[in-house]
Amino acid sequence: MEPENAILVFVVDDDVAILHSTRFFLECEGHAVVTFRDGPTLLAAFPGPSPDIVLLDHIMPGMDGLEVAARLRDLDVRVPAVLITGHPDPAIRVRARAAGIPVVEKPLACNALLGLLAAYGARRSAARD
Template sequence: MPLFPSSLIYVVDDDPAVLHSTCFLFESAGHRAVAFASGEACLTAFPGPSPAVVLLDQIMPGLDGIEVFVRLRHLDPRVPVVLVTGHPNPSIRRRAHAAGIFLVEKPLALDDLSGLIAAGRNDRERLWSGEE
């Protein structure tokens, strides 16, 4: 039984193994995961069904995760986004903080992923209520 019965999760990662395993983890917990192999591919899904959270890899060819996040904000300012990186260097941390995006490190466990969904839901509710 999923934490949130109709949770639609967008997973964006250029590494096919990470993309597949992350989607599998979400789906095994009862969520619907949609995989995107690039930030550009994810951006084409907007506007559309609003995901509970977008899990976005930072280091990808083409647009990096923070660049995708900035573009997502123009398409849907209320969609919760979590930046994921396997290379948490100080530069990425500073950029993520300046952009206002939540950053987590790989590898992720199922409990971490469930927490991200809950955080995304809380963020969405806070934005809808007008709190900032």
């Protein structure tokens, strides 16, 4: 069953189990999902089909999620991002807020994440009308 505001979600996480469970959860909610194991692989996907939102793991080898978000901006990719972290350090929240990126903690707060996705889906639908 596809929700009224189904969206295309790119998920970036170096943990394969998190990628699979997040993909399963979001697809069960009717969203289309593409997964990436690291930031450089995600960045290589642009230009290309643009997602409605990107979920970025905070701590990954090489580039962390905030660095990936900055690189997306450098590439002029105008896609909203959400930082996913299992290490809720106040400094991370400050950096994310300064970058204009909401933070969702692991284990994923499913209702909070679905609320964010619904808001982005509604904005996308409104922009099309």
